[in-house]
Amino acid sequence: MSRPRSIRRGQALAGWTFVSPTLVVLGLFLAVPVLMALWVSFTDWNGRGSPFASGIGFVGADNYRELVGEQGGLTRSDFMTSLRNNFFYVLLVVPLQTAFALFLALVLNQRMLRAVGFFRTAFYFPSVVSSVAISLVFLFLFSGGGVVNSMLDAIGVDGPTWFNDSRGLLHLVGDGLGLWNASDPPGALADNGVLGLSWWAWLSGPSVALSVIIMLVIWTTAGTFMLMFLAALQDLPLEVEEAARIDGAGRWGVFRNVTLPHLKPTMLLVTTLGLIGTWQVFDQVYVMTQGGPGKSTLTPAYLSYAYAFENQKWGIAAAMAFVLFLIIFAMTSFQRFLFRDKDAIATKRAAKRTKRDRARVTAGGAA
Amino acid sequence: MSPVSSPSRRRRTSLVALALGSSIALAACGGGGFEENGSDEPASSGDGPATLQVLIGSSGDAETKAVEDAAAAWAEESGNEVEVIVANDLAQQLSQGFAGGNPPDLFYVDAGVFGDYAEAGNLYPYMDQLADADDFYPNLVDSFTLDGEAYCAPKDFSTLALQINTESWKKAGLTDADIPTTWDDLQAVAQKLTTPDQAGLVLGIGRDRVGAFLVQNGGFWVDGEAGEATATEETNAEALEYVQGMLEGGEAVLAPDVDAGWGGEAFGTQKAAMTIEGNWIRGAMENDYPDVDYTVAELPEGPAGKGTLLFTQCWGIAADSENQEAAVSFVEAMTTPEQQLTNADAFGVMPSREAAQADYVEQFPEDAPFIAGGDYGQGPVNLPGLGPVVADLDSQLEQLKTADVDEILESFQKNAEAELQ
Numbered sequence: 175m176s177r178p179r180s181i182r183r184g185q186a187l188a189g190w191t192f193v194s195p196t197l198v199v200l201g202l203f204l205a206v207p208v209l210m211a212l213w214v215s216f217t218d219w220n221g222r223g224s225p226f227a228s229g230i231g232f233v234g235a236d237n238y239r240e241l242v243g244e245q246g247g248l249t250r251s252d253f254m255t256s257l258r259n260n261f262f263y264v265l266l267v268v269p270l271q272t273a274f275a276l277f278l279a280l281v282l283n284q285r286m287l288r289a290v291g292f293f294r295t296a297f298y299f300p301s302v303v304s305s306v307a308i309s310l311v312f313l314f315l316f317s318g319g320g321v322v323n324s325m326l327d328a329i330g331v332d333g334p335t336w337f338n339d340s341r342g343l344l345h346l347v348g349d350g351l352g353l354w355n356a357s358d359p360p361g362a363l364a365d366n367g368v369l370g371l372s373w374w375a376w377l378s379g380p381s382v383a384l385s386v387i388i389m390l391v392i393w394t395t396a397g398t399f400m401l402m403f404l405a406a407l408q409d410l411p412l413e414v415e416e417a418a419r420i421d422g423a424g425r426w427g428v429f430r431n432v433t434l435p436h437l438k439p440t441m442l443l444v445t446t447l448g449l450i451g452t453w454q455v456f457d458q459v460y461v462m463t464q465g466g467p468g469k470s471t472l473t474p475a476y477l478s479y480a481y482a483f484e485n486q487k488w489g490i491a492a493a494m495a496f497v498l499f500l501i502i503f504a505m506t507s508f509q510r511f512l513f514r515d516k517d518a519i520a521t522k523r524a525a526k527r528t529k530r531d532r533a534r535v536t537a538g539g540a541a
Numbered sequence: 542m543s544p545v546s547s548p549s550r551r552r553r554t555s556l557v558a559l560a561l562g563s564s565i566a567l568a569a570c571g572g573g574g575f576e577e578n579g580s581d582e583p584a585s586s587g588d589g590p591a592t593l594q595v596l597i598g599s600s601g602d603a604e605t606k607a608v609e610d611a612a613a614a615w616a617e618e619s620g621n622e623v624e625v626i627v628a629n630d631l632a633q634q635l636s637q638g639f640a641g642g643n644p645p646d647l648f649y650v651d652a653g654v655f656g657d658y659a660e661a662g663n664l665y666p667y668m669d670q671l672a673d674a675d676d677f678y679p680n681l682v683d684s685f686t687l688d689g690e691a692y693c694a695p696k697d698f699s700t701l702a703l704q705i706n707t708e709s710w711k712k713a714g715l716t717d718a719d720i721p722t723t724w725d726d727l728q729a730v731a732q733k734l735t736t737p738d739q740a741g742l743v744l745g746i747g748r749d750r751v752g753a754f755l756v757q758n759g760g761f762w763v764d765g766e767a768g769e770a771t772a773t774e775e776t777n778a779e780a781l782e783y784v785q786g787m788l789e790g791g792e793a794v795l796a797p798d799v800d801a802g803w804g805g806e807a808f809g810t811q812k813a814a815m816t817i818e819g820n821w822i823r824g825a826m827e828n829d830y831p832d833v834d835y836t837v838a839e840l841p842e843g844p845a846g847k848g849t850l851l852f853t854q855c856w857g858i859a860a861d862s863e864n865q866e867a868a869v870s871f872v873e874a875m876t877t878p879e880q881q882l883t884n885a886d887a888f889g890v891m892p893s894r895e896a897a898q899a900d901y902v903e904q905f906p907e908d909a910p911f912i913a914g915g916d917y918g919q920g921p922v923n924l925p926g927l928g929p930v931v932a933d934l935d936s937q938l939e940q941l942k943t944a945d946v947d948e949i950l951e952s953f954q955k956n957a958e959a960e961l962q
Contacts (some may be wrong), residue, residue, distance in 0.1 A: 220661035316802030485928030
């Protein structure tokens with residue numbers, strides 16, 4: 175079967191030529207470093223010379239086994255501690271910052287509000303300021319004798335020494351409710367464990383120090399996500415809302431049945447970006463706590479940095495990065511699954527079925 | 542069939558293109574080569590005058606200027622060129638240099654990371670080529686010795702000593718004769734100095750302060766020469782229990798407990814009457830707390846005699862440097878007793894050569910307790926691979942007041958042994 179020479183033949187070549195600069199740049203700065211890091215994670219490279227040189231030992235999955243396997247020892251418990259911290263961090267930051275951003279966007283979307291421009295700038299401001307600068311300000315605010323503790327003092331509360339306090343919130347809450355004694359944890363939890371940490375350690379919740387970072391991050395990132403929500407809200411035609419009103423929906427009803435469904439794609443975007451960003455938290459930890467106190471603000475990204483640059487354990491550090499990538503990938507996929515459009519899937523399936531049926535009918539007719 | 546390739550084929554082509562591009566780039570990266578640069582090899586030297594790159598982690602303008610001036614003088618005399626670069630993040634910039642195969646010729650190496658660098662083969666051992674190499678304090682040279690080989694020349698050092706707030710001291714009715722010389726003395730004066738507003742003694746957290754008590758009791762976390770962890774020796778537990786006893790008694794506190802970042806801050810803000818810090822506290826007191834009068838004494842003797850901790854950096858020469866001969870000559874010029882005294886004057890560090898000790902004490906008599914530590918001090922844990930292990934130790938020592946001392950030492954021992962085997 176010979177194909178006629180298409181007049182579009184030259185276009186493919188031209189297309190490739192046009193995209194080649196992007197491909198080269200992406201390949202050079204994205205694909206190559208990622209592949210190199212992947213290779214490093216399977217070697218015992220010590221940071222000297224090229225990781226592809228002849229003297230570098232290939233160690234298979236040893237670095238990964240160090241992270242999750244029985245022989246990991248300190249490396250494994252460090253890594254698991256960082257995962258635990260980051261898990262509680264994500265668990266609090268993502269829902270809270272999404273809710274806070276949505277709330278701010280709804281406030282700004284009020285037609286009655288005056289000086290919208292001012293408020294929009296004010297709410298967005300923390301997102302524009304360098305995270306290092308904000309971190310430093312928080313260091314002063316939350317120092318033991320800082321502004322926050324002075325204010326708490328004024329209302330008769332003896333504030334904690336925030337950044338020096340490694341006690342877990344869940345431990346404290348349980349202690350407060352009389353479920354257990356935090357200084358003498360129940361043996362069943364403290365003596366048994368999994369993956370190098372005791373159950374007691376797994377269930378600590380975020381430490382007091384980590385919760386300051388959580389507050390900081392919610393405050394700084396909510397502004398960015400607020401803008402996304404605001405853009406989506408302004409896409410919602412006024413008429414739809416009015417129609418719902420005429421149909422008898424109250425304010426809550428309109429929000430619940432009109433606004434929220436309309437915001438679903440934005441919600442997916444915001445929570446996905448939030449999830450990815452929070453699993454990679456690094457600068458706040460680097461600036462404020464370096465993983466302390468008591469390793470309670472250690473995160474995988476910071477731990478990976480410390481293992482590589484401060485301890486020359488490049489292979490393990492690279493392996494940490496890839497485990498983190500897998501976690502993010504899995505969680506994001508799961509989230510997409512949760513947010514999937516059930517109606518669209520049903521429509522698609524129905525269309526496929528019709529097509530198949532029609533094909534069968536045609537085939538039957540021809541026979 | 543469409544005239545242009547189908548979507549899936551197009552995707553495949555782009556993937557192939559990407560893979561091809563990547564592999565070419567990877568191959569290019571691999572071409573860097575890797576040459577064994579063992580200790581037997583003679584120092585490399587290029588033809589003609591060399592251009593040395595010197596990467597320093599500077600403490601401030603004074604240090605930068607002093608190093609630059611000294612480098613310029615050496616360059617003029619030797620006919621070479623020197624470029625002094627001040628690092629923003631020394632560890633990171635060095636890592637980039639080592640990985641890229643083009644590290645700076647000379648750089649500061651902290652005793653704490655020396656083991657990792659030496660083990661990785663990044664350092665060129667040159668002590669045997671250096672004139673008067675046996676004039677350095679032996680304890681400092683030990684901090685830069687791995688497997689019996691001394692690698693690099695200590696550039697200067699600091700030690701821990703006891704700082705005493707003069708006013709509190711007088712108020713408690715204490716005199717010069719009461720300056721503590723034993724553990725019991727220290728505890729006794731700390732108790733006398735403790736008031737409701739002021740603790741007797743404040744300690745910074747971590748191994749770099751309580752470690753001094755281990756040395757005074759004849760022990761330490763590791764035995765650097767044998768390359769073994771020795772944390773579970775009974776003497777170490779005794780030393781930690783002594784400190785723990787003072788913390789429990791309330792005459793001693795840890796810096797975070799009084800909301801201070803380090804001992805010097807708690808001492809300067811008079812939250813404590815005594816602290817144990819190094820000679821860097823001078824600058825901090827002068828700049829931040831000029832109104833606080835204090836004296837400095839040697840640390841009290843423990844059951845096993847005098848002991849303190851040393852902190853030091855050396856002049857590392859890169860194994861991959863092409864100008865090692867010139868670099869050694871540079872180090873020689875930078876570590877003469879005269880140059881070290883100039884540096885001491887410029888930015889307050891103590892000379893690493895014993896020949897300079899007498900002159901230093903004459904110039905800075907108030908620093909005599911610090912430099913005395915050069916004779917009996919113990920350098921930091923410098924065995925390769927122990928970074929995360931000592932970080933874990935520090936994190937456990939945060940809770941020293943309430944922790945089980947044996948548990949801390951045992952977990953350090955276990956982790957260190959796993960790393961050192």
